[in-house]
Amino acid sequence: MPRTTPLATVPGYPRIGRDRELKRALETYWAGESGRGELDAAARTERERTWRRLAELGLDAVPSNTFSLYDQVLDAVVLAGAVPPRFASLGLDGLDAYFAMARGTGRVAPLELTKWFDTNYHYLVPEIGPATRLHLDPAKPVSEFREALALGIETRPVLLGPASLLLLSKAADGAPSGFAPLDRLDDLVAVYALLLTTLAAEGVAWVQLDEPAYAADRTAGEMDALRRVYERLGALPERPAILVQSYFGSLGDALPVLAASPVEAIGLDLVAGSLPDGDVPGLAGKTVVAGVVDGRNVWRTDLDAALATLRAVRARAGAVTVGTSCSLLHVPYDLDAETALDPQLRSWLAFADQKVAEVVTLAAALRGEDRSAAFEQARAALANRAAAPRVVDDGVRSRLARLTPDDARRGPYSERSAAQRDRLGLPPLPTTTIGSFPQTGDLRRARAAFRAGRLDRAAYTARMRAEIERVIGLQERLGLDVLVHGEPERNDMVQYFAEHLAGFVTTELGWVQSYGSRCVRPPILYGDVSRPAPITVEWVTYAQSLTDRPVKGMLTGPVTILAWSFVRDDQPLGDTARQVALAIRDETADLESAGIGIVQVDEPALRELLPLRGADRPAYLDWSVTAFRLATSGVADATQVHTHLCYSEFGDVVAAIDGLDADVTSIEAARSRMSIVPDVAASGFGRGIGPGVYDIHSPRVPDADEAEALLRRALDAIPGDRLWVNPDCGLKTRTYEQVEPALTALVAAAARVRPASE
Numbered sequence: 001m002p003r004t005t006p007l008a009t010v011p012g013y014p015r016i017g018r019d020r021e022l023k024r025a026l027e028t029y030w031a032g033e034s035g036r037g038e039l040d041a042a043a044r045t046e047r048e049r050t051w052r053r054l055a056e057l058g059l060d061a062v063p064s065n066t067f068s069l070y071d072q073v074l075d076a077v078v079l080a081g082a083v084p085p086r087f088a089s090l091g092l093d094g095l096d097a098y099f100a101m102a103r104g105t106g107r108v109a110p111l112e113l114t115k116w117f118d119t120n121y122h123y124l125v126p127e128i129g130p131a132t133r134l135h136l137d138p139a140k141p142v143s144e145f146r147e148a149l150a151l152g153i154e155t156r157p158v159l160l161g162p163a164s165l166l167l168l169s170k171a172a173d174g175a176p177s178g179f180a181p182l183d184r185l186d187d188l189v190a191v192y193a194l195l196l197t198t199l200a201a202e203g204v205a206w207v208q209l210d211e212p213a214y215a216a217d218r219t220a221g222e223m224d225a226l227r228r229v230y231e232r233l234g235a236l237p238e239r240p241a242i243l244v245q246s247y248f249g250s251l252g253d254a255l256p257v258l259a260a261s262p263v264e265a266i267g268l269d270l271v272a273g274s275l276p277d278g279d280v281p282g283l284a285g286k287t288v289v290a291g292v293v294d295g296r297n298v299w300r301t302d303l304d305a306a307l308a309t310l311r312a313v314r315a316r317a318g319a320v321t322v323g324t325s326c327s328l329l330h331v332p333y334d335l336d337a338e339t340a341l342d343p344q345l346r347s348w349l350a351f352a353d354q355k356v357a358e359v360v361t362l363a364a365a366l367r368g369e370d371r372s373a374a375f376e377q378a379r380a381a382l383a384n385r386a387a388a389p390r391v392v393d394d395g396v397r398s399r400l401a402r403l404t405p406d407d408a409r410r411g412p413y414s415e416r417s418a419a420q421r422d423r424l425g426l427p428p429l430p431t432t433t434i435g436s437f438p439q440t441g442d443l444r445r446a447r448a449a450f451r452a453g454r455l456d457r458a459a460y461t462a463r464m465r466a467e468i469e470r471v472i473g474l475q476e477r478l479g480l481d482v483l484v485h486g487e488p489e490r491n492d493m494v495q496y497f498a499e500h501l502a503g504f505v506t507t508e509l510g511w512v513q514s515y516g517s518r519c520v521r522p523p524i525l526y527g528d529v530s531r532p533a534p535i536t537v538e539w540v541t542y543a544q545s546l547t548d549r550p551v552k553g554m555l556t557g558p559v560t561i562l563a564w565s566f567v568r569d570d571q572p573l574g575d576t577a578r579q580v581a582l583a584i585r586d587e588t589a590d591l592e593s594a595g596i597g598i599v600q601v602d603e604p605a606l607r608e609l610l611p612l613r614g615a616d617r618p619a620y621l622d623w624s625v626t627a628f629r630l631a632t633s634g635v636a637d638a639t640q641v642h643t644h645l646c647y648s649e650f651g652d653v654v655a656a657i658d659g660l661d662a663d664v665t666s667i668e669a670a671r672s673r674m675s676i677v678p679d680v681a682a683s684g685f686g687r688g689i690g691p692g693v694y695d696i697h698s699p700r701v702p703d704a705d706e707a708e709a710l711l712r713r714a715l716d717a718i719p720g721d722r723l724w725v726n727p728d729c730g731l732k733t734r735t736y737e738q739v740e741p742a743l744t745a746l747v748a749a750a751a752r753v754r755p756a757s758e
Contacts, residue, residue: 007230016237036592063156064157065145066327069099080136091718111125118611118612125168126169128166132530136198138195142202161209163226163243176703188647199239201238206242207243208244210246211254221566230263237598242263246267246269246290248269250272251266255268264654284316286317286318288319290310293323296330312323331512333352345526347381351510407630413663429723432724435600436493478747483543484551485543494560500533502529525567536553540554551598553588574622602644625660628662640664643660654679665687667690696731702743720754
């Protein structure tokens with residue numbers, strides 16, 4: 001690629017495969033059903049398809065090294081040689097050591113997994129300490145650049161920038177008090193300097209270094225770190241041109257730092273963020289890669305508005321390249337594959353390939369080419385969507401207008417907890433699970449046959465009931481105190497509800513990677529939301545009829561339904577959240593009326609949607625907490641309300657979690673070894689809490705000693721009368737061979753610890 005200014009590019013592209021080919025290749029490899037050669041071939045095929053497709057769609061700057069066998073942050077760990085000693089000591093080859101870091105082994109826990117900023121993608125958290133030996137392993141970006149070049153496609157290698165890599169890391173175990181991974185900045189920059197020199201020797205003209213951590217609030221020291229990185233890398237005598245790419249919001253004070261640095265280009269998210277109004281010294285000498293096409297949502301771009309933004313940027317920058325706001329990793333591949341979608345709704349949408357086409361169209365229009373037909377088509381689609389009757393439900397809006405603050409309040413917790421103790425009669429440290437049980441191939445085939453009409457309603461109901469009987473029987477045999485029905489009827493905790501709510505539509509092939517081989521199909525929320533009929537009551541009440549122990553009703557909360565859907569962008573998010581909350585409120589009321597004494601409304605995405613900038617957080621926390629309370633405040637004091645949160649930095653949202661006013665909150669804590677517990681203790685949180693003792697995101701099976709150690713650590717900070725015992729999350733992705741011994745260990749650990757809690 002010549003070192004000239006590109007016209008159209010994207011920061012990244014989906015990598016799981018249009019038909020999830022990589023998912024299947026990974027899972028057969030992990031299961032021992034295929035070898036390294038088959039996995040390498042599948043990966044190479046997917047990379048080649050991506051490069052050819054992006055070139056075919058018209059990009060003149062194609063990214064490489066955006067492919068990953070698991071996670072791009074883990075790839076950066078390998079690149080920098082920052083493999084923790086416990087994995088290096090396993091004696092595994094490079095690939096299996098890589099997967100050990102991601103998934104663990106029988107005796108070694110994996111790296112911690114957490115959310116990628118405010119998205120539903122998960123990344124593996126690097127562990128860096130003073131003794132971490134940082135050294136360059138350039139094999140992956142170099143080999144992928146060569147692969148693409150052999151196809152006749154010159155690419156731009158994409159890497160996580162050094163400042164963000166350190167800011168996303170945690171201090172390794174044993175690091176001294178006060179140490180922060182950013183203390184290793186100079187050492188890591190030396191690795192990146194060698195990398196850029198290596199890439200230049202390969203003939204790489206441009207390199208992209210992603211610094212998304214600077215879309216969040218940063219200290220003066222962290223800003224100085226950014227300045228030091230790019231002053232040093234920019235001063236290298238032999239290097240590619242550098243594009244520093246940001247996304248998920250405005251750069252704020254980091255923009256003038258980068259504008260004053262020697263880098264050639266800065267990538268800006270101009271959908272979630274914007275250029276500041278005032279002058280930015282140095283920007284006139286840079287290329288701005290203007291992310292005017294939304295990389296995270298599926299609505300068509302307003303091309304007229306985007307072109308106006310591009311022209312405004314061009315007036316202030318040295319040159320403009322058109323791009324998406326972030327990697328297209330967060331959207332499905334191709335709208336053309338969704339042949340079953342309603343044509344009107346389909347005309348409002350754009351997936352990854354359509355977004356690349358929009359980028360190319362805007363680049364052509366910016367340089368004066370006639371693209372009037374494409375612009376007119378976009379205008380017509382936007383006008384059609386704005387006027388569509390299906391988007392507005394007057395009944396839903398009238399109900400929202402009648403709400404009062406009392407609709408989002410329950411009685412005092414002290415009165416509720418007393419009523420719940422009398423009703424439920426649970427032992428200290430009650431044991432439960434989060435909701436789902438393993439989804440077997442037989443279950444998935446039964447659901448697919450029912451959807452396709454090959455299985456009638458009676459046969460489908462019988463199959464689901466048989467699975468519920470199995471799950472209830474297993475839980476009783478294991479000795480769990482509060483049971484679940486196992487959710488055999490559900491494909492996904494958000495998609496299932498979307499399929500039963502008005503205002504949503506689901507896709508057939510709209511897969512998006514969540515982590516590793518895990519994929520989801522986010523539903524599309526296009527209009528006002530309501531619940532036409534009960535959704536879960538039939539299954540939960542059947543489960544309760546099989547046992548004398550309490551069975552939890554399992555619902556997904558309004559914030560999570562929004563976070564894991566592609567949400568309408570034509571009204572405030574808080575309004576949409578309240579509409580979803582009313583639909584869930586109706587379901588909680590029906591469960592209570594059917595005799596269910598515990599209702600769990602999961603909000604694993606509460607922390608995920610927290611704005612990256614502190615100034616934006618109070619408004620979000622206000623509407624998100626209100627939505628949850630609106631969903632759960634229609635039940636009596638004696639009905640116990642649970643919620644569940646995933647991978648949350650508890651301290652960031654502790655006030656909001658307290659504000660949810662749930663009677664019991666379960667949180668993921670096993671992989672981080674209960675590091676969340678001090679935040680719980682310091683906050684004064686006064687309700688029931690279940691920090692997970694079984695990491696379900698790894699195939700590892702903990703023994704009772706491991707679960708007991710975690711419970712005792714939790715008990716040091718949480719009174720025994722408020723501590724619950726549960727896995728980190730639902731068991732859907734695990735097998736029964738893993739789940740049964742793990743839950744056996746969990747119950748045994750609780751039995752050992754109970755005397756100490758009394």
